[in-house]
Amino acid sequence: MFVQFIYVLHGVTLQRVLTIRDLGVLLTSTLDFGEHIQGIVNKATTIFGFINRTCRQGLSAATPRALYTALVRPVLQYSSVVWSPYQVGHISSLESVQRRVLRTIGVKIGYQYLEVDLEVITCSISHLYQLVEPSFIRFSCIRS
Numbered sequence: 001m002f003v004q005f006i007y008v009l010h011g012v013t014l015q016r017v018l019t020i021r022d023l024g025v026l027l028t029s030t031l032d033f034g035e036h037i038q039g040i041v042n043k044a045t046t047i048f049g050f051i052n053r054t055c056r057q058g059l060s061a062a063t064p065r066a067l068y069t070a071l072v073r074p075v076l077q078y079s080s081v082v083w084s085p086y087q088v089g090h091i092s093s094l095e096s097v098q099r100r101v102l103r104t105i106g107v108k109i110g111y112q113y114l115e116v117d118l119e120v121i122t123c124s125i126s127h128l129y130q131l132v133e134p135s136f137i138r139f140s141c142i143r144s
Contacts, residue, residue: 025079033083037090044075044097052104061108068101 007014019028019035026036051067076094085091 023079025082033085034087034090036083037085037093040075040078041093041097044072045100047071047075048097048101048104055108061105064101064105064108072097072101 004016017029019026021027026033026039028035048068051064051071055064055067076097085094
């Protein structure tokens with residue numbers, strides 16, 4: 001058990017909170033970024049859902065890539081130096097957004113959604129797209 005101090009500023013007792021958002025990063029009293037990462041994943045998934053619905057009819061594969069780069073990637077990368085994931089679950093949830101993007105673009109260029117290995121899709125479109133930039137994404141091309 002630890003001692004909790006009461007802080008007073010100009011005669012007003014400051015309220016103790018468990019979470020606070022500072023410069024867009026959700027900080028908890030335990031400095032665990034799980035809630036923040038889940039919020040980022042939810043926000044990025046929502047934005048990509050909008051992109052997917054918008055680009056569904058007759059647009060080229062370059063359109064979702066451009067919209068992903070402009071709208072989703074900044075959400076995933078904002079302040080990532082501060083909250084950089086180190087737990088496997090956090091990394092996996094962030095990579096799930098990336099996998100969804102890769103599969104969607106793979107469908108646009110003719111692959112089946114679940115049938116092709118993501119590394120194969122990444123390699124086949126890597127000359128067109130540089131999607132794998134965040135440091136927590138660990139895809140690599142297999143050269144034969």
